[in-house]
Amino acid sequence: MDPLSSPGGERASPGPARLRAGIGLRAQHHLQILAELPPVGWVEAHSENYFAHGGATRAVLGRIREHYPLSLHGVGLSLGSTDPLDRQHLADLERLVHDFEPYLVSEHLSWGSVCGRFLNDLLPLPYTEEALHHMSARVRHVQEVLGRQMLIENVSSYLRFAGVQMSEWEFLAALARDSGCAILLDVNNIYVSAMNHGFDARTYLDAVPRGAVREIHLAGHTVSRAGKRQVRIDTHGEPVCPAVWQLYARAVERFGPVPTLIEWDTEIPALGVLVAEARKADEIMEVRRAAAA
Amino acid sequence: MLPLHELQLRFAAALFGDSADPIAQWIREDGIEPEGRIDIYRNNLQAGFAKALALEFPVIERLVGCDYFGMLAREFQADHPSRSGNLHHIGRPFSSFLRGRLGATQYSYLSDIAALEWACQESLLAADAQPLEISNLQDLCPEDYARLVFTLHPTCRLVRTGCPAIRIWRSNQPGVVEPEVIDLGSAADRILVRRSGGLVEFYTLPAGRFALLEAIQGGRPLGEAVDTACAADGAFDLAEALRQLFALGLFTGFTVTDPSGASGPPTVSVSSTLSMPLVRSGVPS
Numbered sequence: 414m415d416p417l418s419s420p421g422g423e424r425a426s427p428g429p430a431r432l433r434a435g436i437g438l439r440a441q442h443h444l445q446i447l448a449e450l451p452p453v454g455w456v457e458a459h460s461e462n463y464f465a466h467g468g469a470t471r472a473v474l475g476r477i478r479e480h481y482p483l484s485l486h487g488v489g490l491s492l493g494s495t496d497p498l499d500r501q502h503l504a505d506l507e508r509l510v511h512d513f514e515p516y517l518v519s520e521h522l523s524w525g526s527v528c529g530r531f532l533n534d535l536l537p538l539p540y541t542e543e544a545l546h547h548m549s550a551r552v553r554h555v556q557e558v559l560g561r562q563m564l565i566e567n568v569s570s571y572l573r574f575a576g577v578q579m580s581e582w583e584f585l586a587a588l589a590r591d592s593g594c595a596i597l598l599d600v601n602n603i604y605v606s607a608m609n610h611g612f613d614a615r616t617y618l619d620a621v622p623r624g625a626v627r628e629i630h631l632a633g634h635t636v637s638r639a640g641k642r643q644v645r646i647d648t649h650g651e652p653v654c655p656a657v658w659q660l661y662a663r664a665v666e667r668f669g670p671v672p673t674l675i676e677w678d679t680e681i682p683a684l685g686v687l688v689a690e691a692r693k694a695d696e697i698m699e700v701r702r703a704a705a706a
Numbered sequence: 707m708l709p710l711h712e713l714q715l716r717f718a719a720a721l722f723g724d725s726a727d728p729i730a731q732w733i734r735e736d737g738i739e740p741e742g743r744i745d746i747y748r749n750n751l752q753a754g755f756a757k758a759l760a761l762e763f764p765v766i767e768r769l770v771g772c773d774y775f776g777m778l779a780r781e782f783q784a785d786h787p788s789r790s791g792n793l794h795h796i797g798r799p800f801s802s803f804l805r806g807r808l809g810a811t812q813y814s815y816l817s818d819i820a821a822l823e824w825a826c827q828e829s830l831l832a833a834d835a836q837p838l839e840i841s842n843l844q845d846l847c848p849e850d851y852a853r854l855v856f857t858l859h860p861t862c863r864l865v866r867t868g869c870p871a872i873r874i875w876r877s878n879q880p881g882v883v884e885p886e887v888i889d890l891g892s893a894a895d896r897i898l899v900r901r902s903g904g905l906v907e908f909y910t911l912p913a914g915r916f917a918l919l920e921a922i923q924g925g926r927p928l929g930e931a932v933d934t935a936c937a938a939d940g941a942f943d944l945a946e947a948l949r950q951l952f953a954l955g956l957f958t959g960f961t962v963t964d965p966s967g968a969s970g971p972p973t974v975s976v977s978s979t980l981s982m983p984l985v986r987s988g989v990p991s
Binding site: 461464465466467468469470472488489490491494495499502505524525526527528529530531532533534536538539541543544547571572573574575576577578610611639640642644646 | 707708709710711713714715717718721722731732733734736737738739740742743744745746747750751754755758787788789790791792793794830831832833834835860861901904905
């Protein structure tokens with residue numbers, strides 16, 4: 414199924430060919446977005462922030478949805494965990510998808526809980542055959558429950574497990590093939606992990622299958638230290654760095670102008686900063702479109 | 707390689723514990739010790755939890771300061787780790803945790819403030835519902851009034867505090883530069899929290915009205931609830947109380963209990979009350 418063929422009705426739905434970049438929807442900006450309707454192509458909401466059964470936050474999402482295509486991006490389903498899937502969490506997500514008709518629904522290539530204890534973080538998986546089968550089965554299950562394809566996003570990591578059988582990009586490609594999910598490629602996360610683990614980010618990009626990428630995330634990170642070594646910490650709290658913009662241009666070259674999101678999770682800036690970052694992504698997509706025309 | 711489940715158990719043990727030992731041998735060094743790598747995740751775990759907790763309890767954070775709040779959050783997380791992928795649930799046991807931790811000290815009031823803040827959180831996220839109008843009761847026989855069981859609006863919460871919690875709450879909002887000095891023993895509050903127009907509102911209730919709502923919240927029929935209210939407050943005025951509660955839209959539905967299950971005739975007849983004109987008497991305290 415095509416995630417871009419969203420339900421129509423009175424709600425905004427994107428035209429894939431000319432889709433402009435979107436921005437992450439944050440509570441600080443709710444009212445300003447409604448008042449100003451900034452020129453961005455779409456918005457992406459963290460699913461869990463709108464699980465409430467009522468109230469102002471949920472109502473505002475409904476009003477914003479009347480003006481923009483929506484993507485729902487989950488952070489808490491803990492898909493890679495060996496715990497049973499949280500049925501309530503999935504039911505909440507299903508209700509949200511039903512009520513707000515998003516054009517994309519995504520989650521992460523990660524785990525975040527074990528034996529009922531949640532770490533509420535996006536923890537890396539060991540890239541083994543066992544983890545691949547487990548993750549594929551879980552993604553297939555969620556897709557069946559939701560009745561639609563979902564996107565799975567690569568996360569930043571600060572460690573790699575020893576004795577694994579695949580690289581992350583091999584794992585991600587195999588997951589898309591086995592589960593039928595699409596890929597949400599976070600170019601910043603690739604860059605952060607590449608710098609932290611010493612691989613070439615371009616190798617990663619070039620190994621991801623062309624047709625599988627349906628969304629790209631762009632974000633910022635900070636540089637910290639662990640002992641004598643520099644470590645890139647994925648804060649999603651800074652402007653996109655020049656190296657990541659370069660990598661993004663390469664990604665657009667390879668995957669085409671797919672829906673792109675400016676994502677900021679900490680130190681949320683003024684709305685105008687997000688809109689300006691989204692413009693930069695638009696310009697890179699325009700260059701690609703012009704070249705392709 | 708370890709089986710996935712075993713690896714996740716060890717990883718969590720390393721993060722919740724003090725050492726990377728349980729998982730160290732399964733982590734590639736690549737120039738940084740496993741301890742340093744686990745530290746990054748452990749720091750994320752603690753900082754993320756403390757930040758989410760501070761969003762739910764901003765008044766507590768302001769009262770105790772960031773550093774002390776961070777310490778409380780770490781202790782609270784050790785006792786009550788998150789049980790959900792949705793961080794909005796972590797604060798539920800915070801008030802009782804604070805009571806256990808600080809109940810015997812001069813800071814015991816913090817538990818009350820946390821209860822009020824949690825009531826606000828729950829109210830803000832509760833389902834929308836259409837309030838019951840007093841006219842919805844017009845087809846009832848007066849003899850059924852005592853057996854009426856009202857459903858409280860989902861956004862309603864009742865909080866009883868041993869300190870002037872609303873004044874403390876108001877005095878510690880972000881816009882307040884110079885919080886007033888408040889005598890902790892100066893008042894105790896019986897608070898009704900409800901949501902209106904997307905925002906929470908507080909009402910301090912007299913003892914009788916609070917007891918009435920507590921009984922209704924507990925599923926008691928109106929006759930019994932009125933008995934409880936009169937016991938709590940000799941001057942309890944049912945007519946006034948119902949006018950306020952209906953004006954605030956606090957009920958969303960009702961049932962009439964089986965006569966066999968009822969607790970006898972009501973001590974106060976409500977028949978005269980229900981025919982009174984509705985006056986909007988709810989004044990935010």
